[in-house]
Amino acid sequence: MLNHYETVFIMTPVLSEEQMKETVKKFESYLLEKGAEILHQENWGLKKFEYPIEKKNTGFYHLIQFDAEPSIIKDFELQYRRDEKIMRYLTVSLDKHAFAYSEKRRKLRKEKQQKEEKEGVIL
Secondary structure, eight states, X not given: OOEEEEEEEEEOTTOOHHHHHHHHHHHHHHHXXXXXXXXXXXXXXXXXXXXXXTTEEEEEEEEEEEEEOGGGHHHHHXXXXXXXXXXXXXXXXXXXXXXXXXXXXXXXXXHHHHHHHHHHHHO
């Protein structure tokens, strides 16, 4: 049975745009290889930390929502630990209420974006 998961990870700020995309692609590929289905992704960009992590004050944030077997999560997080580009990560299992909320949030964001694009064309 597939469970709903959400993972957020922070990459070191010294990466180029290409290296950042390559790192994200590596984790996407791992999930797909293990039979997971990626539902949604968001690149949150470079954000400032409240306190230094590994003597750095900023990092690139990325979110991936996916459905997967519970057995792959341990190995997936091991991949994070082995990658020196990853500063922090958090993977959580979503219950039905959290999953419904995230679906609703995505839908509202998409509608807002479409509305802004439509208004941009009219102006």
